[in-house]
Amino acid sequence: MEYDEKLARFRQAHLNPFNKQQHEQGSGEETPDRDTEEAPPELSPSEPEFHCPECVMDLGLSEDHFSRPVGLFLASDVQQLRRAIEQCKQVILELPEQSEKQKDAVVRLIHLRLKLQELKDPSEDEPNIRVLLEHRFYKEKSKSVKQTCDKCNTIIWGLIQTWYTCTGCYYRCHSKCLNLISKPCVRSKVSHQAEYELNICPEMGLDSQDYRCAECRAPISLRGVPSEARQCDYTGQYYCSHCHWNDLAVIPARVIHNWDFEPRKVSRCSMRYLALMVSRPVLRLREINPLLFNYVEELVEIRKLRQDILLMKPYFITCKEAMESRLLLQLQDRQHFVENDEMYSVQDLVDVHMGRLSCSLTEIHTLFAKHIKLDCERCQAKGFVCELCREGDVLFPFDSHTSVCTDCSAVFHRDCYYDNSTTCPKCARLTLRKRSLFQEPSLDVDA
Numbered sequence: 001m002e003y004d005e006k007l008a009r010f011r012q013a014h015l016n017p018f019n020k021q022q023h024e025q026g027s028g029e030e031t032p033d034r035d036t037e038e039a040p041p042e043l044s045p046s047e048p049e050f051h052c053p054e055c056v057m058d059l060g061l062s063e064d065h066f067s068r069p070v071g072l073f074l075a076s077d078v079q080q081l082r083r084a085i086e087q088c089k090q091v092i093l094e095l096p097e098q099s100e101k102q103k104d105a106v107v108r109l110i111h112l113r114l115k116l117q118e119l120k121d122p123s124e125d126e127p128n129i130r131v132l133l134e135h136r137f138y139k140e141k142s143k144s145v146k147q148t149c150d151k152c153n154t155i156i157w158g159l160i161q162t163w164y165t166c167t168g169c170y171y172r173c174h175s176k177c178l179n180l181i182s183k184p185c186v187r188s189k190v191s192h193q194a195e196y197e198l199n200i201c202p203e204m205g206l207d208s209q210d211y212r213c214a215e216c217r218a219p220i221s222l223r224g225v226p227s228e229a230r231q232c233d234y235t236g237q238y239y240c241s242h243c244h245w246n247d248l249a250v251i252p253a254r255v256i257h258n259w260d261f262e263p264r265k266v267s268r269c270s271m272r273y274l275a276l277m278v279s280r281p282v283l284r285l286r287e288i289n290p291l292l293f294n295y296v297e298e299l300v301e302i303r304k305l306r307q308d309i310l311l312m313k314p315y316f317i318t319c320k321e322a323m324e325s326r327l328l329l330q331l332q333d334r335q336h337f338v339e340n341d342e343m344y345s346v347q348d349l350v351d352v353h354m355g356r357l358s359c360s361l362t363e364i365h366t367l368f369a370k371h372i373k374l375d376c377e378r379c380q381a382k383g384f385v386c387e388l389c390r391e392g393d394v395l396f397p398f399d400s401h402t403s404v405c406t407d408c409s410a411v412f413h414r415d416c417y418y419d420n421s422t423t424c425p426k427c428a429r430l431t432l433r434k435r436s437l438f439q440e441p442s443l444d445v446d447a
Protein backbone atom coordinates (compact mmCIF):
# COMPACT_ATOMS: atom_id res chain seq x y z
CA MET A 1 0.00 0.00 0.00
CA GLU A 2 1.25 3.46 -0.79
CA TYR A 3 2.37 5.51 2.17
CA ASP A 4 0.11 8.47 1.39
CA GLU A 5 -2.89 6.29 0.84
CA LYS A 6 -2.34 4.52 4.11
CA LEU A 7 -1.82 7.79 5.95
CA ALA A 8 -5.03 9.18 4.53
CA ARG A 9 -6.90 6.13 5.66
CA PHE A 10 -5.46 6.46 9.14
CA ARG A 11 -6.55 10.04 9.45
CA GLN A 12 -10.00 9.30 8.14
CA ALA A 13 -10.59 6.47 10.53
CA HIS A 14 -9.25 8.31 13.61
CA LEU A 15 -7.71 5.10 14.71
CA ASN A 16 -6.71 4.63 18.27
CA PRO A 17 -3.00 3.92 17.92
CA PHE A 18 -3.02 1.69 20.94
CA ASN A 19 -5.58 -0.66 19.52
CA LYS A 20 -3.04 -2.51 17.50
CA GLN A 21 -3.99 -4.64 14.55
CA GLN A 22 -6.82 -2.36 13.54
CA HIS A 23 -4.74 -0.81 10.78
CA GLU A 24 -4.09 -4.29 9.49
CA GLN A 25 -7.78 -4.85 8.89
CA GLY A 26 -8.66 -5.56 5.34
CA SER A 27 -5.65 -7.77 4.90
CA GLY A 28 -7.94 -10.66 5.74
CA GLU A 29 -5.48 -12.09 8.25
CA GLU A 30 -7.06 -12.93 11.63
CA THR A 31 -4.63 -12.59 14.51
CA PRO A 32 -4.88 -14.02 18.02
CA ASP A 33 -4.76 -10.53 19.46
CA ARG A 34 -7.89 -9.40 17.69
CA ASP A 35 -10.28 -10.16 20.54
CA THR A 36 -8.27 -8.22 23.10
CA GLU A 37 -8.91 -4.96 21.32
CA GLU A 38 -11.38 -3.74 23.92
CA ALA A 39 -9.11 -4.52 26.83
CA PRO A 40 -6.79 -1.90 28.27
CA PRO A 41 -3.38 -2.01 26.60
CA GLU A 42 -1.72 -3.16 29.80
CA LEU A 43 -3.65 -6.37 29.79
CA SER A 44 -2.76 -7.31 26.24
CA PRO A 45 -0.76 -10.49 26.04
CA SER A 46 1.87 -8.95 23.81
CA GLU A 47 3.38 -5.52 23.41
CA PRO A 48 2.17 -3.41 20.51
CA GLU A 49 4.59 -3.31 17.66
CA PHE A 50 5.84 -0.33 15.76
CA HIS A 51 8.00 -2.00 13.24
CA CYS A 52 7.03 -0.28 10.06
CA PRO A 53 7.43 3.49 9.79
CA GLU A 54 3.75 3.76 8.87
CA CYS A 55 2.69 2.36 12.20
CA VAL A 56 4.45 5.17 13.99
CA MET A 57 3.01 7.84 11.79
CA ASP A 58 -0.25 8.72 13.46
CA LEU A 59 0.41 7.55 16.91
CA GLY A 60 -2.05 9.37 19.06
CA LEU A 61 -2.02 12.48 16.96
CA SER A 62 -5.55 12.52 15.70
CA GLU A 63 -6.92 10.94 18.82
CA ASP A 64 -8.83 12.82 21.47
CA HIS A 65 -7.32 11.27 24.55
CA PHE A 66 -9.33 13.31 26.92
CA SER A 67 -12.72 11.96 26.07
CA ARG A 68 -11.70 8.38 26.54
CA PRO A 69 -12.96 6.55 29.60
CA VAL A 70 -10.30 6.50 32.27
CA GLY A 71 -10.08 2.73 32.41
CA LEU A 72 -8.64 2.59 28.93
CA PHE A 73 -6.05 5.17 29.61
CA LEU A 74 -3.16 3.77 31.48
CA ALA A 75 0.42 4.43 32.36
CA SER A 76 1.61 2.09 29.63
CA ASP A 77 0.52 4.76 27.14
CA VAL A 78 3.51 6.75 28.28
CA GLN A 79 5.86 3.81 27.71
CA GLN A 80 4.41 3.25 24.28
CA LEU A 81 4.84 6.89 23.42
CA ARG A 82 8.47 6.76 24.56
CA ARG A 83 9.05 3.73 22.39
CA ALA A 84 7.32 5.37 19.46
CA ILE A 85 9.54 8.43 19.85
CA GLU A 86 12.66 6.27 19.72
CA GLN A 87 11.39 4.49 16.64
CA CYS A 88 10.41 7.74 15.01
CA LYS A 89 13.95 9.05 15.56
CA GLN A 90 15.32 5.92 13.92
CA VAL A 91 12.98 6.34 10.98
CA ILE A 92 14.14 9.93 10.48
CA LEU A 93 17.74 8.75 10.31
CA GLU A 94 16.90 6.04 7.82
CA LEU A 95 14.79 8.13 5.46
CA PRO A 96 16.49 10.09 2.66
CA GLU A 97 17.72 13.55 3.74
CA GLN A 98 15.29 16.42 3.02
CA SER A 99 12.67 14.07 1.61
CA GLU A 100 9.00 14.83 2.16
CA LYS A 101 8.66 11.66 4.18
CA GLN A 102 11.49 12.68 6.46
CA LYS A 103 9.95 16.11 6.99
CA ASP A 104 6.67 14.44 7.89
CA ALA A 105 8.46 12.20 10.33
CA VAL A 106 10.10 15.18 12.03
CA VAL A 107 6.71 16.84 12.47
CA ARG A 108 5.40 13.59 13.92
CA LEU A 109 8.33 13.42 16.32
CA ILE A 110 7.50 16.89 17.59
CA HIS A 111 3.87 15.91 18.09
CA LEU A 112 4.81 12.73 19.86
CA ARG A 113 7.04 14.64 22.22
CA LEU A 114 4.31 17.15 22.95
CA LYS A 115 1.90 14.32 23.59
CA LEU A 116 4.37 12.73 25.95
CA GLN A 117 4.78 16.03 27.76
CA GLU A 118 1.02 16.05 28.34
CA LEU A 119 0.86 12.52 29.59
CA LYS A 120 3.98 12.40 31.71
CA ASP A 121 3.94 11.43 35.29
CA PRO A 122 2.93 14.52 37.32
CA SER A 123 5.65 14.04 39.91
CA GLU A 124 8.40 14.25 37.33
CA ASP A 125 9.13 17.88 36.67
CA GLU A 126 6.11 20.09 37.26
CA PRO A 127 6.64 22.65 40.02
CA ASN A 128 4.45 22.42 43.10
CA ILE A 129 3.45 26.06 43.10
CA ARG A 130 2.84 28.35 40.17
CA VAL A 131 1.80 31.96 40.47
CA LEU A 132 -0.03 33.37 37.45
CA LEU A 133 -2.23 36.48 37.21
CA GLU A 134 -2.42 36.54 40.99
CA HIS A 135 -3.66 32.95 41.13
CA ARG A 136 -1.63 30.73 43.42
CA PHE A 137 -1.76 27.32 41.82
CA TYR A 138 -0.82 24.27 43.84
CA LYS A 139 -0.17 20.96 42.18
CA GLU A 140 -2.84 18.47 43.13
CA LYS A 141 -1.83 15.14 44.58
CA SER A 142 -5.14 13.39 44.21
CA LYS A 143 -5.20 11.06 41.26
CA SER A 144 -8.55 9.41 41.71
CA VAL A 145 -10.92 12.38 41.49
CA LYS A 146 -12.42 13.27 38.19
CA GLN A 147 -12.70 17.04 37.76
CA THR A 148 -13.40 19.33 34.89
CA CYS A 149 -10.79 21.82 33.77
CA ASP A 150 -12.01 25.40 34.22
CA LYS A 151 -10.04 26.46 31.18
CA CYS A 152 -10.66 23.87 28.48
CA ASN A 153 -13.84 22.29 29.88
CA THR A 154 -12.58 18.77 29.39
CA ILE A 155 -12.10 16.17 32.07
CA ILE A 156 -8.95 16.11 34.15
CA TRP A 157 -7.73 12.55 34.39
CA GLY A 158 -5.95 12.76 37.72
CA LEU A 159 -4.24 9.45 37.12
CA ILE A 160 -2.10 10.59 34.25
CA GLN A 161 -2.44 14.33 33.99
CA THR A 162 -0.93 17.01 36.16
CA TRP A 163 -3.45 19.50 37.42
CA TYR A 164 -3.47 22.51 39.65
CA THR A 165 -5.95 24.27 41.92
CA CYS A 166 -5.72 27.95 42.87
CA THR A 167 -5.78 28.27 46.64
CA GLY A 168 -7.40 31.68 46.31
CA CYS A 169 -10.36 31.09 44.02
CA TYR A 170 -10.38 27.27 43.62
CA TYR A 171 -9.91 27.56 39.85
CA ARG A 172 -8.64 24.20 38.69
CA CYS A 173 -7.08 23.27 35.45
CA HIS A 174 -4.67 21.05 33.57
CA SER A 175 -1.03 21.90 33.78
CA LYS A 176 -1.09 22.31 29.99
CA CYS A 177 -3.91 24.87 30.29
CA LEU A 178 -2.19 27.05 32.90
CA ASN A 179 -0.51 29.29 30.37
CA LEU A 180 -3.75 29.89 28.49
CA ILE A 181 -5.51 31.47 31.47
CA SER A 182 -6.47 35.05 30.78
CA LYS A 183 -8.59 35.93 33.80
CA PRO A 184 -6.86 37.17 36.95
CA CYS A 185 -7.66 35.47 40.24
CA VAL A 186 -10.97 36.72 41.67
CA ARG A 187 -9.50 36.41 45.14
CA SER A 188 -7.55 39.61 44.59
CA LYS A 189 -10.76 41.28 43.44
CA VAL A 190 -12.38 40.07 46.63
CA SER A 191 -9.63 41.57 48.78
CA HIS A 192 -9.01 44.80 46.85
CA GLN A 193 -12.47 45.68 45.66
CA ALA A 194 -14.93 43.86 47.82
CA GLU A 195 -18.02 45.50 46.47
CA TYR A 196 -20.95 43.85 44.86
CA GLU A 197 -22.60 44.94 41.68
CA LEU A 198 -25.88 46.09 43.20
CA ASN A 199 -27.81 46.79 40.03
CA ILE A 200 -29.99 43.88 39.02
CA CYS A 201 -28.52 42.18 35.93
CA PRO A 202 -27.08 45.40 34.45
CA GLU A 203 -27.39 44.54 30.78
CA MET A 204 -25.56 46.60 28.17
CA GLY A 205 -26.34 44.42 25.18
CA LEU A 206 -24.28 42.13 22.99
CA ASP A 207 -23.28 45.00 20.69
CA SER A 208 -21.45 46.71 23.54
CA GLN A 209 -19.38 43.54 23.78
CA ASP A 210 -18.73 43.53 20.05
CA TYR A 211 -20.61 40.20 19.86
CA ARG A 212 -17.83 38.53 21.79
CA CYS A 213 -17.61 36.62 25.07
CA ALA A 214 -17.02 39.08 27.90
CA GLU A 215 -14.26 36.87 29.23
CA CYS A 216 -12.37 35.09 26.46
CA ARG A 217 -13.52 37.28 23.53
CA ALA A 218 -14.75 34.30 21.48
CA PRO A 219 -17.42 35.33 18.93
CA ILE A 220 -20.95 34.60 20.18
CA SER A 221 -24.55 35.38 19.29
CA LEU A 222 -28.04 34.70 20.59
CA ARG A 223 -28.75 32.57 17.54
CA GLY A 224 -25.95 30.29 18.67
CA VAL A 225 -23.80 31.06 15.63
CA PRO A 226 -20.88 30.54 15.75
CA SER A 227 -21.36 29.90 19.44
CA GLU A 228 -24.15 30.32 21.95
CA ALA A 229 -24.28 33.54 24.00
CA ARG A 230 -25.18 32.94 27.65
CA GLN A 231 -26.08 35.80 29.93
CA CYS A 232 -24.69 36.05 33.43
CA ASP A 233 -27.38 37.35 35.76
CA TYR A 234 -24.79 38.92 38.04
CA THR A 235 -22.78 40.99 35.55
CA GLY A 236 -25.51 41.27 32.91
CA GLN A 237 -22.88 40.39 30.31
CA TYR A 238 -22.84 37.59 27.78
CA TYR A 239 -20.38 34.70 27.74
CA CYS A 240 -19.52 31.71 25.60
CA SER A 241 -20.33 28.23 26.81
CA HIS A 242 -16.71 27.74 27.87
CA CYS A 243 -16.87 30.64 30.28
CA HIS A 244 -20.49 30.16 31.36
CA TRP A 245 -21.60 26.70 32.46
CA ASN A 246 -25.09 27.70 33.60
CA ASP A 247 -24.01 27.57 37.23
CA LEU A 248 -26.64 28.89 39.62
CA ALA A 249 -26.04 31.49 42.32
CA VAL A 250 -28.02 33.78 44.60
CA ILE A 251 -27.68 37.32 43.21
CA PRO A 252 -26.89 39.97 45.87
CA ALA A 253 -28.66 42.78 43.99
CA ARG A 254 -31.87 40.75 43.78
CA VAL A 255 -31.68 39.96 47.49
CA ILE A 256 -31.12 43.57 48.51
CA HIS A 257 -33.74 45.14 46.27
CA ASN A 258 -36.36 42.43 45.92
CA TRP A 259 -35.66 40.05 48.83
CA ASP A 260 -35.43 37.46 46.06
CA PHE A 261 -33.27 34.41 46.79
CA GLU A 262 -33.99 32.47 43.61
CA PRO A 263 -30.64 31.26 42.20
CA ARG A 264 -29.89 32.52 38.66
CA LYS A 265 -27.48 31.46 35.95
CA VAL A 266 -24.05 33.02 36.21
CA SER A 267 -20.69 32.75 34.46
CA ARG A 268 -17.90 30.65 35.97
CA CYS A 269 -16.02 33.73 36.99
CA SER A 270 -19.04 35.33 38.70
CA MET A 271 -19.77 32.05 40.41
CA ARG A 272 -16.28 31.91 41.87
CA TYR A 273 -16.45 35.55 42.92
CA LEU A 274 -19.87 35.18 44.54
CA ALA A 275 -18.78 32.01 46.33
CA LEU A 276 -15.72 33.75 47.77
CA MET A 277 -17.74 36.80 48.76
CA VAL A 278 -20.71 35.04 50.30
CA SER A 279 -19.52 35.25 53.92
CA ARG A 280 -17.99 38.71 53.65
CA PRO A 281 -19.89 41.37 55.55
CA VAL A 282 -19.87 44.06 52.87
CA LEU A 283 -23.54 45.05 52.74
CA ARG A 284 -24.50 48.10 54.78
CA LEU A 285 -28.21 47.32 54.62
CA ARG A 286 -29.43 50.47 56.29
CA GLU A 287 -27.80 52.57 53.59
CA ILE A 288 -28.51 50.42 50.55
CA ASN A 289 -32.14 49.67 51.28
CA PRO A 290 -33.51 50.95 54.62
CA LEU A 291 -37.03 49.90 53.57
CA LEU A 292 -36.00 46.29 53.96
CA PHE A 293 -36.35 46.63 57.75
CA ASN A 294 -40.02 47.58 57.35
CA TYR A 295 -40.65 44.73 55.00
CA VAL A 296 -38.72 41.87 56.63
CA GLU A 297 -39.65 41.43 60.29
CA GLU A 298 -36.80 39.04 61.06
CA LEU A 299 -34.31 41.73 60.15
CA VAL A 300 -35.59 43.95 62.96
CA GLU A 301 -35.23 41.08 65.39
CA ILE A 302 -31.71 40.36 64.16
CA ARG A 303 -30.75 44.00 64.49
CA LYS A 304 -31.89 44.03 68.13
CA LEU A 305 -30.01 40.81 68.91
CA ARG A 306 -26.87 42.18 67.29
CA GLN A 307 -27.11 45.43 69.25
CA ASP A 308 -27.46 43.46 72.47
CA ILE A 309 -24.48 41.29 71.64
CA LEU A 310 -22.38 44.42 71.14
CA LEU A 311 -23.49 45.61 74.57
CA MET A 312 -22.44 42.27 76.07
CA LYS A 313 -19.03 42.30 74.42
CA PRO A 314 -17.36 44.70 76.94
CA TYR A 315 -18.32 42.28 79.73
CA PHE A 316 -16.64 39.39 78.00
CA ILE A 317 -13.44 41.08 77.04
CA THR A 318 -12.87 42.17 80.64
CA CYS A 319 -13.91 38.86 82.20
CA LYS A 320 -11.16 36.28 82.61
CA GLU A 321 -13.65 33.47 82.97
CA ALA A 322 -15.51 34.40 79.80
CA MET A 323 -12.24 34.67 77.90
CA GLU A 324 -11.14 31.28 79.16
CA SER A 325 -14.39 29.61 78.20
CA ARG A 326 -14.07 31.32 74.82
CA LEU A 327 -17.65 32.49 74.82
CA LEU A 328 -17.16 34.98 72.02
CA LEU A 329 -15.96 32.19 69.78
CA GLN A 330 -19.59 31.19 69.47
CA LEU A 331 -19.65 33.89 66.82
CA GLN A 332 -16.40 33.04 65.11
CA ASP A 333 -18.19 32.30 61.84
CA ARG A 334 -19.73 35.74 61.94
CA GLN A 335 -16.94 37.82 63.36
CA HIS A 336 -18.65 41.00 62.16
CA PHE A 337 -21.46 40.42 64.68
CA VAL A 338 -18.89 41.08 67.41
CA GLU A 339 -17.69 44.23 65.68
CA ASN A 340 -20.73 46.14 64.47
CA ASP A 341 -24.47 45.88 64.05
CA GLU A 342 -24.90 47.14 60.53
CA MET A 343 -22.84 45.08 58.09
CA TYR A 344 -24.34 41.96 56.57
CA SER A 345 -23.01 39.22 54.32
CA VAL A 346 -25.10 37.56 51.65
CA GLN A 347 -24.88 34.40 53.78
CA ASP A 348 -26.43 36.29 56.72
CA LEU A 349 -29.35 37.30 54.52
CA VAL A 350 -29.77 33.81 53.11
CA ASP A 351 -29.86 32.52 56.70
CA VAL A 352 -32.38 35.18 57.70
CA HIS A 353 -34.51 34.11 54.78
CA MET A 354 -34.26 30.44 55.79
CA GLY A 355 -35.16 31.34 59.38
CA ARG A 356 -31.84 29.98 60.65
CA LEU A 357 -30.14 33.16 61.75
CA SER A 358 -32.61 34.40 64.36
CA CYS A 359 -32.69 30.91 65.91
CA SER A 360 -28.95 30.56 66.29
CA LEU A 361 -28.51 34.17 67.34
CA THR A 362 -31.22 33.90 70.02
CA GLU A 363 -29.43 30.85 71.39
CA ILE A 364 -26.14 32.71 71.58
CA HIS A 365 -27.85 35.73 73.14
CA THR A 366 -29.34 33.52 75.87
CA LEU A 367 -25.99 31.87 76.53
CA PHE A 368 -24.24 35.22 76.82
CA ALA A 369 -26.91 36.73 79.10
CA LYS A 370 -26.77 33.66 81.33
CA HIS A 371 -23.04 34.13 81.88
CA ILE A 372 -23.32 37.80 82.73
CA LYS A 373 -26.46 37.74 84.87
CA LEU A 374 -26.37 34.32 86.53
CA ASP A 375 -23.12 32.39 86.23
CA CYS A 376 -20.40 34.99 86.74
CA GLU A 377 -20.03 37.08 89.88
CA ARG A 378 -17.48 39.35 88.30
CA CYS A 379 -19.82 40.25 85.45
CA GLN A 380 -22.80 40.60 87.77
CA ALA A 381 -20.86 43.15 89.79
CA LYS A 382 -20.71 45.34 86.66
CA GLY A 383 -24.49 45.76 86.56
CA PHE A 384 -26.20 49.11 87.18
CA VAL A 385 -28.61 50.37 89.80
CA CYS A 386 -31.10 52.81 88.35
CA GLU A 387 -29.94 56.15 89.73
CA LEU A 388 -33.27 57.75 89.03
CA CYS A 389 -35.36 55.58 91.34
CA ARG A 390 -32.62 53.63 93.19
CA GLU A 391 -34.98 50.68 93.38
CA GLY A 392 -35.34 47.23 91.88
CA ASP A 393 -32.91 44.66 90.48
CA VAL A 394 -29.47 45.21 89.05
CA LEU A 395 -29.78 46.35 85.44
CA PHE A 396 -27.76 45.49 82.36
CA PRO A 397 -27.69 47.53 79.16
CA PHE A 398 -29.01 44.60 77.10
CA ASP A 399 -32.06 44.07 79.34
CA SER A 400 -35.24 44.74 77.45
CA HIS A 401 -36.83 47.18 79.92
CA THR A 402 -33.86 49.54 80.15
CA SER A 403 -32.63 52.75 78.60
CA VAL A 404 -28.98 53.63 78.25
CA CYS A 405 -27.55 57.14 78.46
CA THR A 406 -25.90 57.77 75.12
CA ASP A 407 -23.18 59.92 76.71
CA CYS A 408 -22.00 57.90 79.68
CA SER A 409 -23.62 54.48 79.06
CA ALA A 410 -25.33 54.48 82.48
CA VAL A 411 -28.37 52.21 82.58
CA PHE A 412 -31.85 53.13 83.88
CA HIS A 413 -35.34 51.69 83.89
CA ARG A 414 -37.02 52.65 80.69
CA ASP A 415 -39.93 53.99 82.72
CA CYS A 416 -37.61 56.25 84.71
CA TYR A 417 -35.64 57.54 81.73
CA TYR A 418 -38.39 58.21 79.19
CA ASP A 419 -36.70 60.44 76.67
CA ASN A 420 -33.74 62.68 75.97
CA SER A 421 -35.19 65.42 78.16
CA THR A 422 -34.46 63.31 81.24
CA THR A 423 -31.26 64.50 82.88
CA CYS A 424 -28.82 61.69 83.48
CA PRO A 425 -27.62 61.94 87.10
CA LYS A 426 -24.24 60.44 86.25
CA CYS A 427 -23.61 62.90 83.43
CA ALA A 428 -24.67 65.76 85.71
CA ARG A 429 -22.14 64.61 88.31
CA LEU A 430 -19.40 64.35 85.73
CA THR A 431 -20.06 67.87 84.43
CA LEU A 432 -19.88 69.24 87.92
CA ARG A 433 -16.58 67.50 88.60
CA LYS A 434 -15.09 68.72 85.33
CA ARG A 435 -16.09 72.27 86.12
CA SER A 436 -14.41 72.15 89.53
CA LEU A 437 -11.26 70.62 88.01
CA PHE A 438 -11.17 73.45 85.49
CA GLN A 439 -11.54 76.09 88.18
CA GLU A 440 -9.09 74.78 90.75
CA PRO A 441 -5.91 75.01 88.61
CA SER A 442 -6.78 78.58 87.60
CA LEU A 443 -7.11 79.46 91.30
CA ASP A 444 -3.65 77.96 91.84
CA VAL A 445 -2.16 80.15 89.14
CA ASP A 446 -3.74 83.23 90.67
CA ALA A 447 -2.46 82.41 94.10
Ligand SMILES: [Zn+2]
Pocket residue numbers: 149150151152153154173174176177
Ligand atom coordinates in the same frame (compact mmCIF):
# COMPACT_ATOMS: atom_id res chain seq x y z
ZN1 LIG B 1 -7.64 22.01 30.52
Ligand SMILES: [Zn+2]
Pocket residue numbers: 134135136166167168169170171184185186187
Ligand atom coordinates in the same frame (compact mmCIF):
# COMPACT_ATOMS: atom_id res chain seq x y z
ZN1 LIG C 1 -7.25 32.10 41.73
Ligand SMILES: [Zn+2]
Pocket residue numbers: 213214215216217218239240241242243244
Ligand atom coordinates in the same frame (compact mmCIF):
# COMPACT_ATOMS: atom_id res chain seq x y z
ZN1 LIG D 1 -15.63 32.75 26.71
Ligand SMILES: [Zn+2]
Pocket residue numbers: 315319320321322371372376377378379380
Ligand atom coordinates in the same frame (compact mmCIF):
# COMPACT_ATOMS: atom_id res chain seq x y z
ZN1 LIG E 1 -17.95 37.05 83.49
Ligand SMILES: [Zn+2]
Pocket residue numbers: 386387388389390391412413416
Ligand atom coordinates in the same frame (compact mmCIF):
# COMPACT_ATOMS: atom_id res chain seq x y z
ZN1 LIG F 1 -35.59 53.46 87.87
Ligand SMILES: [Zn+2]
Pocket residue numbers: 405406407408409410424425426427428
Ligand atom coordinates in the same frame (compact mmCIF):
# COMPACT_ATOMS: atom_id res chain seq x y z
ZN1 LIG G 1 -25.16 59.88 81.27
